[in-house]
Structure formats: C-alpha cells, structure tokens
Amino acid sequence: MQTGWSNETAREIFPAMWDGFIVVLQVTVVAGLIAVLLGLLVAVVQRVGHPAAGRTVNAVMQFVRNTPLLVQVLLVWTATSLYINPDWSAFAVGSAVLGVHYASYTAESYRAGIEAIPVGQWEAATALSLPTHRVWGAVILPQMMRRSTAAVANWIIAMFKEVPTLFIIGVLEMISQAQKYQGQHYTGAVEGYTIAGLLFLAASYPVAVAMRRLENRLAKSHY
Amino acid sequence: MQNPTTDHPIIEFDRVNKSFGDLQVLNRLSFTVDPGERVTLIGPSGSGKTTILRLLMTLEHVTPTKDPAADGGVIRVGGQPLSHMEKGGRLVVANERHLRQVRRRIGMVFQSFNLFPNMRVLRNVTEAQVHTLGRSKDEAEAKARELLDVVGLSAKVDSYPSQLSGGQQQRVAIARALAMDPDILLLDEVTSALDPELVADVLGVLRDVADTTSITMLIVTHEMGFARDVSNRVMMFDRGVIVEEGAPDEIFSDPREARTQDFLRAVLAE
Numbered sequence: 001m002q003t004g005w006s007n008e009t010a011r012e013i014f015p016a017m018w019d020g021f022i023v024v025l026q027v028t029v030v031a032g033l034i035a036v037l038l039g040l041l042v043a044v045v046q047r048v049g050h051p052a053a054g055r056t057v058n059a060v061m062q063f064v065r066n067t068p069l070l071v072q073v074l075l076v077w078t079a080t081s082l083y084i085n086p087d088w089s090a091f092a093v094g095s096a097v098l099g100v101h102y103a104s105y106t107a108e109s110y111r112a113g114i115e116a117i118p119v120g121q122w123e124a125a126t127a128l129s130l131p132t133h134r135v136w137g138a139v140i141l142p143q144m145m146r147r148s149t150a151a152v153a154n155w156i157i158a159m160f161k162e163v164p165t166l167f168i169i170g171v172l173e174m175i176s177q178a179q180k181y182q183g184q185h186y187t188g189a190v191e192g193y194t195i196a197g198l199l200f201l202a203a204s205y206p207v208a209v210a211m212r213r214l215e216n217r218l219a220k221s222h223y
Numbered sequence: 224m225q226n227p228t229t230d231h232p233i234i235e236f237d238r239v240n241k242s243f244g245d246l247q248v249l250n251r252l253s254f255t256v257d258p259g260e261r262v263t264l265i266g267p268s269g270s271g272k273t274t275i276l277r278l279l280m281t282l283e284h285v286t287p288t289k290d291p292a293a294d295g296g297v298i299r300v301g302g303q304p305l306s307h308m309e310k311g312g313r314l315v316v317a318n319e320r321h322l323r324q325v326r327r328r329i330g331m332v333f334q335s336f337n338l339f340p341n342m343r344v345l346r347n348v349t350e351a352q353v354h355t356l357g358r359s360k361d362e363a364e365a366k367a368r369e370l371l372d373v374v375g376l377s378a379k380v381d382s383y384p385s386q387l388s389g390g391q392q393q394r395v396a397i398a399r400a401l402a403m404d405p406d407i408l409l410l411d412e413v414t415s416a417l418d419p420e421l422v423a424d425v426l427g428v429l430r431d432v433a434d435t436t437s438i439t440m441l442i443v444t445h446e447m448g449f450a451r452d453v454s455n456r457v458m459m460f461d462r463g464v465i466v467e468e469g470a471p472d473e474i475f476s477d478p479r480e481a482r483t484q485d486f487l488r489a490v491l492a493e
Contacts, residue, residue: 120333124339126281127280127326127331128350129327130351130355131355139341142341
C-alpha cells in the first residue's frame with residue numbers, strides 16, 4: 001500500500017475529484033438559493049407576520065442554529081428515508097438541510113439589516129401611504145440589501161465549505177469521491193484530500209476577494 | 224394669504240387622550256382647525272406638539288375611550304373620523320385600510336427629512352405619486368420637476384439625497400409632500416436639524432407655499448419669526464393641554480399666561 005504522495009495517483013484521481021467538485025458547486029447553488037430566499041422570508045415574517053407565526057419561526061430557527069449540521073443531516077436523511085420517501089436523493093435532502101441550516105444564519109443578517117434602517121424610513125413610507133409591497137420592495141429591501149449583502153455572502157462561503165458534511169449520507173462530493181477511490185485502489189487519500197483542499201481554496205479565495213471589493217463598493221455608494 | 228373658510232373644521236380633536244405607558248402626553252385635548260388655516264404649535268419639549276402631528280399622520284394612535292360617541296377621544300379630518308371608523312353605526316378604532324384612505328389628505332415634512340436614500344431626488348418625489356395616487360410615470364415626473372423647480376432644486380433631480388446639503392434635502396422633502404396634493408401639511412420642526420445658514424432657504428420655500436396655496440398647515444417650530452409671519456393662530460401647549468391661543472401678534476407681543484411668557488422668554492433668549 002502506497003503511503004506517500006504520488007503524481008500518478010493524483011492524475012488518476014483528479015477526474016473523480018473534479019466530478020465531486022462540480023457536485024459541491026451544484027449543492028452550493030441549490031442550498032445557497034434556499035439560504036438566501038428562505039432567510040429573507042424568515043426575516044420578513046419575523047418583522048411583519050402574526051406574532052404567533054413570528055414566535056414559531058423563531059423557535060424553529062433557534063433549534064436549527066443550535067444543533068450541529070451533521071446531526072440535522074443524519075436526522076432528516078433517516079426520517080425522510082423511513083417515513084416519507086426512501087427514493088429521495090441524498091443530493092436533494094442534503095442540499096435542503098444545508099440550505100435551511102444556513103437560512104437560520106442569513107435570516108439573522110437580514111434581520112440586523114432591517115433593524116438598522118432608521119424608523120424615519122418606515123414613517124415616511126407610512127406618511128406617503130405607500131402600498132406594503134412598495135414599502136418592502138422599493139424602500140426597505142434595497143436599503144437592507146446594502147447592509148446585509150456582505151454578511152449573507154460570507155454565510156454562503158461558509159456553507160460552501162461545509163458541503164463535505166453531506167458525504168455522510170452519500171452525496172458524491174469530493175470527500176466521498178476520495179474515499180470511493182481509496183476503497184477501490186487502497187491509495188489516493190493524501191492526493192484526494194489535497195486536491196479537495198486546493199479546489200476549495202481555488203474557488204473560495206477569489207469569491208472572498210470579490211466580496212471584500214463589493215463591501216468596499218457598497219460602503220462608498222451614495223446610500 | 225387666503226382667508227380660511229369656516230364651513231366646517233378640516234381638523235377636529237375631540238377630547239383626545241394619548242398616553243405612552245404611564246406618561247399621559249395629551250389630556251382630553253380638543254381643538255379645531257379651519258380649512259386653509261395656518262396654526263403654529265409652540266411649547267416646551269414633551270408638551271405634546273409633535274404627538275399631535277404624529278396622531279394626524281397616523282404614526283401614533285389615540286388612546287381609545289370606552290364609548291367614542293359619548294366620551295370623545297376621536298380625531299376627525301374634513302368631518303370624517305381619522306382615528307376611528309364607523310362600523311354598524313358605532314365608532315370603532317380604525318383599521319389600516321381606513322387609515323390608508325384618510326391619511327392621503329395629509330402630508331408631513333419631518334425634522335430629519337426621511338428621504339429615501341436609495342432613490343434619486345426625482346424618484347423620491349414620484350414614487351408615492353405613482354404607487355399611492357396611481358398617476359402615470361410621465362404625469363408624476365412632470366409634477367415632480369415642477370415642484371423641484373419651485374423649491375430651487377431643478378438641477379439636482381439626478382442626485383442622491385446623500386449628495387445634497389441638509390437644507391436641500393429638506394426642500395426635496397417639502398416637494399415630496401406637496402406632490403401628493405395634500406389638504407393638510409404637517410411641519411414637524413423642519414429646520415431643527417439644519418445648520419443655521421441653511422434655515423433661511425427652507426423657511427423661504429415654506430413662506431412661498433403658504434403665500435401661494437390654500438393648504439392647511441400645522442406647524443411645530445422654534446422659529447418664532449417664521450411662526451409670526453406665516454400663522455393665523457398660535458397655540459401654546461404645556462403638558463398636553465392648550466395653555467393659551469390667539470393671533471400671532473397677541474401671543475408673541477402680549478402673552479397673557481405666565482407659562483407662555485416664560486416659554487417665549489426662554490426661546491427668544493436662545
């Protein structure tokens with residue numbers, strides 16, 4: 001059994017790792033959309049919904065935020081397989097759990113963004129009798145986005161790096177691919193995990209730099 | 224200035240109470256304002272002046288009474304209940320739909336301008352015209368440009384509020400309120416947040432509005448010169464009740480009540 005680094009093995013494992021990386025990106029897109037949209041919905045419901053709805057949503061989000069992602073993934077995967085539909089794919093269930101988990105964080109960033117908007121903005125909208133959809137769509141959300149975008153983007157980057165957690169339910173991301181290769185060839189762990197790390201770095205570093213630029217641009221914008 | 228008509232009051236406070244927790248800000252307050260009248264509310268901080276404007280703008284709600292028909296506690300605008308609505312022959316606390324309908328007659332200019340910072344000046348003035356009044360975009364833009372011209376800001380239509388001085392922002396806020404063709408304009412300490420050199424421009428614009436329109440105005444201000452020039456009537460408040468009211472010359476030159484005299488002495492000494 002080979003124990004050190006082998007260029008040959010690295011070359012051989014790379015296509016499988018690349019496939020795993022594509023899966024990571026796909027999960028990130030699906031879970032990211034859920035995190036961005038559900039988080040926004042939660043923040044809005046907490047602000048304008050019926051108090052009972054707000055309290056319920058808040059309790060669910062507290063639960064999601066305060067339990068480990070791994071536990072949630074295993075729990076939902078087991079529960080859906082046993083009680084709902086055993087044919088649901090690991091990709092779908094894993095992406096949904098990851099998205100909901102991070103929605104609990106993005107919702108907090110949105111909430112902070114909404115609360116930072118001066119009360120005078122709400123009062124001006126009331127004084128002008130703007131319809132509710134314009135108050136949110138034209139006044140509150142654009143100002144909230146400016147305040148929350150950087151924080152939400154940071155959560156999405158953090159989420160991207162947590163996609164490997166889904167290997168536990170068999171989503172064929174990079175860790176699963178490395179383990180699969182290792183299982184078949186009794187080698188490739190070092191190469192596989194190294195490639196996985198480098199691909200994560202290659203993808204997340206430029207995004208982090210772009211986010212910093214966006215943050216600076218937003219700080220300099222006129223509002 | 225036009226003479227106010229006196230057919231029926233455009234604003235009526237009928238024994239209105241307003242409390243914030245244990246603090247009673249308005250205490251069975253009653254007064255009326257006729258159409259076209261310009262009334263200045265003066266008095267020390269916490270006397271309830273701003274609360275009156277905020278109740279009219281429906282940013283605050285009256286403290287309800289058990290039986291509004293008998294006990295009062297109702298604000299009426301143009302004879303129509305504002306704080307309440309009629310339901311099954313009884314007056315009940317107004318719902319959002321009713322408030323939305325009635326407050327369209329009222330415009331407000333705030334101390335801190337409250338322009339929408341994410342919108343350019345022109346859109347600040349057109350947004351509610353289009354989405355509240357249902358005007359076409361062209362119509363709203365034409366009206367906005369006309370009013371921005373009146374307030375001397377034609378050149379700033381494409382600027383963001385953050386690119387304007389405080390005085391310019393307040394003039395945009397005045398244009399925004401006027402664009403809604405209000406019957407009543409509420410001015411809440413509109414120069415208090417401005418540097419002294421910018422106050423004159425804003426007051427100049429408001430003097431023009433007062434001279435050229437018949438809009439009823441309720442003004443809360445510490446600018447006594449402006450109050451004297453523009454108002455028909457001055458009401459002195461203290462602890463949620465009217466201490467004294469009268470024509471500006473009477474109140475400013477010859478106040479009867481000691482509390483008014485003390486207040487004016489303190490304000491004029493500033």
